[in-house]
Structure formats: C-alpha cells, structure tokens
Amino acid sequence: MNLFAMLSVSGSALTAERQRAEVVTSNMANMETTRTPEGGPYRRQLVLFRAKRMPQFPALLAGFTNVSARGVRVDQVIADAKPPIERYQPGHPDADAKGYVRYPAIDPVEETADMLSAVRAYELNASAVQSTKTMIQQSLDLLR
Numbered sequence: 250m251n252l253f254a255m256l257s258v259s260g261s262a263l264t265a266e267r268q269r270a271e272v273v274t275s276n277m278a279n280m281e282t283t284r285t286p287e288g289g290p291y292r293r294q295l296v297l298f299r300a301k302r303m304p305q306f307p308a309l310l311a312g313f314t315n316v317s318a319r320g321v322r323v324d325q326v327i328a329d330a331k332p333p334i335e336r337y338q339p340g341h342p343d344a345d346a347k348g349y350v351r352y353p354a355i356d357p358v359e360e361t362a363d364m365l366s367a368v369r370a371y372e373l374n375a376s377a378v379q380s381t382k383t384m385i386q387q388s389l390d391l392l393r
Contacts, residue, residue, distance in 0.1 A: 252385050259377040261301065261320030266371040268323050269296045273364045280355045283343040291353045292328035299324035329354065 272294045282291035301322045331354035339348030 252381050252388070255381045256378060258320045259374040259381065261322060262374040263371060263378070265296075265298055265321045265323050266367050266374065268326075270364060270367040270371065272296050272326055273360055273367060276353075276355055277357065277360050277364075280353060280357065283341070283350055283352060290333045290351045291355075293331065293353055293355045294326050295329055296323055297325045297327060298322070 276293050279291040285291055298321050300319045302319060333351035334354050335349040335351055337348055338344055338350045341350045344350050
C-alpha cells in the first residue's frame, strides 16, 4: 500500500471515530431524558460502520497504479431496539396512570467502554497519520 492511500484510510477512520464519540456523548447526555419531540424516552443511538473504497484519482496522479485501499465511513446511526426501563415514580410529570416513568435503556458502563474504544481508535489513527507524514517527509528529503 502506498503512503498516500495509508493517509486516506487513516483519515477516513478519524472522521468515523469522531462521529462515534459524538454519538456516545449524546447517549450519555440523554440518560435521563424521558420525553422527546418524537414522543417517549430518548433511544440510545448506535453507529454502524461500512468499508468504503478510497478514491483512486489522487493516487493515480501521484503515479501509483495498483491502488486497492479501503477506508471506513459511518453508514448509519440507528436507534437501539432495547425497550425503555420503567421506574416507579408516581410524582414524576411523565409518569403513566400506574405511576411508572419510562427511561432510556442506557448503561453508563457500556457507554464509557464505547467512548474509550472510540478515543483509542482515534488516537491510533492519528498516530498512523503522523507516522505516515514523517515517512513522506523523509522520502521527500531523500529526493532533494
């Protein structure tokens, strides 16, 4: 794989992991949201990634003809299918006739693990971009 394709792959992963971290942050911020504009409690959001073929034109301009790099992109952000959690709180403004309030099915431990995973993947890809940049700079220095 050429260096420019490596930059493209890592760059696409940086963008995807940043969006995943934003979705996890939104989930954590809405852990207690019992009422949304759509009705009912907030629903945990999940990010689905998909492989994407990287554009070949820039690599062809650079003189690389055998390019088969793939990147990653966020394909969808979907609502979790888990049913809401019901808590007995008869004085709550969103309580039903039996006194139960429906809360989002969000586990803070699971969200924290997802956030750590997204941050770590982001850091690794940022490191890969930095290493690739250094290798490109060294290659250019040799050509001078």
